[in-house]
């Protein structure tokens with residue numbers, strides 16, 4: 001299974017090796033979230049308890065406005081919950097300072113966005129290199145790794161294209177390369193197929209699943225898209241801020 | 247990350263060009279104002295800088311080199327006899343009135359020197375030669391004064407204190423911006439110009455003990471009588487006055503000793519080095535004109551306009567790329583990484599605005615020097631200083647953009 005798929009050239013990280021079978025990469029305990037609207041507090045999430053097993057691909061589904069994006073932001077350390085705590089890789093990130101959180105995301109989380117969020121002025125290769133640059137990996141090593149990653153997503157020949165010269169599916173594949181190139185342990189995605197047609201949406205998510213499995217990456221993905229449920233190891237349903245079942 | 251700053255900047259070329267124009271504006275204003283300041287001050291003491299005297303002997307009441315009580319010419323002969331003095335030559339700097347053929351009146355500063363002397367000679371002579379000054383009432387003037395003095399060129403005649411005088415040559419880059427037009431001429435001619443407006447007589451009184459004390463009294467001659475009071479050119483006599491005595495000391499002599507010897511031999515005189523006289527002159531004009539403040543205001547205005555434009559450009563650039571900054575933040579980029587992008591953009595702007603700005607200044611300086619005789623002094627040091635100011639201006643302008651970057655909420659990345 002997962003570990004056996006790791007190619008020999010890639011070093012499995014110690015964290016992964018030490019992780020027991022039921023090891024949880026993402027754990028949320030008793031999360032509550034409410035937004036302030038004027039002098040009222042509007043509850044958005046209530047009593048959220050969830051966990052994601054290491055190396056699994058988990059989908060977070062639910063109707064619009066049910067709080068999926070809010071929950072994902074909290075789990076990714078982009079938003080502080082009003083209640084409860086989040087543990088990622090055994091670390092209680094709710095207790096971290098802003099700068100520590102930023103560092104934690106840099107080292108452990110790759111992001112994929114609905115709108116791709118590529119840097120339009122940079123080429124595909126430079127977009128991928130950027131993720132390495134932020135981690136202090138530059139020059140030839142960064143270029144080679146970025147190029148290899150682009151080849152893995154099937155875009156080896158598009159390295160010097162700017163995002164505007166790529167199709168939606170290709171852009172999202174560049175974004176996947178960018179999210180994975182620095183070998184994060186977690187990937188978080190919000191509706192990554194929403195801007196793609198159903199065929200390329202499915203193809204791109206298949207690719208993400210394949211690469212994630214090779215690397216043993218844990219994936220948490222918000223989606224509306226019923227056509228990609230087959231890529232998931234498990235699914236959480238959210239309704240009105242409450243988990244309906246998983 | 248390096249490429250992100252540069253490429254985001256170049257992505258919107260029109261905006262980039264506006265930023266460049268703003269920076270060029272600031273660079274030109276600062277460089278030109280600084281250059282005019284330095285060029286102005288340098289021009290005020292050009293005559294002093296060009297003289298090859300070790301010491302300038304002048305009245306102790308000298309305000310600056312053009313404004314000083316005269317010395318008695320007999321002091322010149324006394325100085326020539328002092329130990330350690332190799333050479334002493336007089337300089338006579340009377341003010342005069344210039345009357346062009348068509349009747350235009352201008353003030354003039356006559357620079358009377360010994361055309362055969364060694365310590366002062368006009369320089370940058372572009373037409374004619376100093377030997378022609380041996381002919382009485384021949385003058386050299388700066389090319390840029392032709393028009394202000396209402397005279398066509400070499401060979402033409404105008405009156406200086408009612409004495410018809412001939413322009414025998416032209417100089418270039420010799421005029422002080424602060425002074426009246428200079429006319430270089432021989433000592434003899436200068437002496438005649440200086441005495442036309444004055445008649446001198448001895449006034450003697452005897453005191454109670456019967457001792458006779460005499461003073462030389464100069465009385466102003468009414469202008470309508472100048473022509474009658476006209477002097478023939480004659481050589482300097484002990485009873486005349488000179489403005490400065492230029493001294494070259496012997497190789498073996500000690501400057502301080504010669505200076506002390508001169509000052510003790512001639513009461514009321516002071517011996518200063520050329521550098522000291524030049525410095526006093528520049529300080530006089532600086533304080534007298536308040537030019538530092540005026541030009542400083544101009545330069546500050548340039549910087550303010552530059553800051554406003556660059557701030558605005560950087561801020562709007564950050565606003566346009568706010569989603570990218572949010573993405574970087576979500577990906578875990580530190581605040582300083584983000585500031586680095588903005589600051590690097592600011593520095594690219596500084597460099598790319600400075601280079602053409604400085605080139606433009608160089609052309610401006612060439613043009614003002616050749617067409618108006620105004621020296622805009624641009625030195626390597628002042629260029630480096632202006633580059634520093636430009637860099638500080640641009641990086642300082644990043645302040646508001648950085649504020650905006652700081653406030654970006656990384657959670658926006660998941661909002662459509």
Ligand SMILES: Nc1ncnc2c1ncn2[C@@H]1O[C@H](COP(=O)(O)OP(=O)(O)OP(=O)(O)O)[C@@H](O)[C@H]1O
Nearest residue numbers: 035036037044062063064065066067068069070071
């Ligand atoms: N910054 C905010 N301030 C106030 N209310 C907010 C804020 N962000 C989200 N909400 C509210 O929280 C609720 C959940 O929003 P969220 O974006 O998490 O829903 P979602 O499940 O992602 O919906 P969709 O599928 O449409 O993206 C919504 O009612 C929304 O209006």
Ligand SMILES: [Mg+2]
Nearest residue numbers: 068069070190
């Ligand atoms: Mg959402």
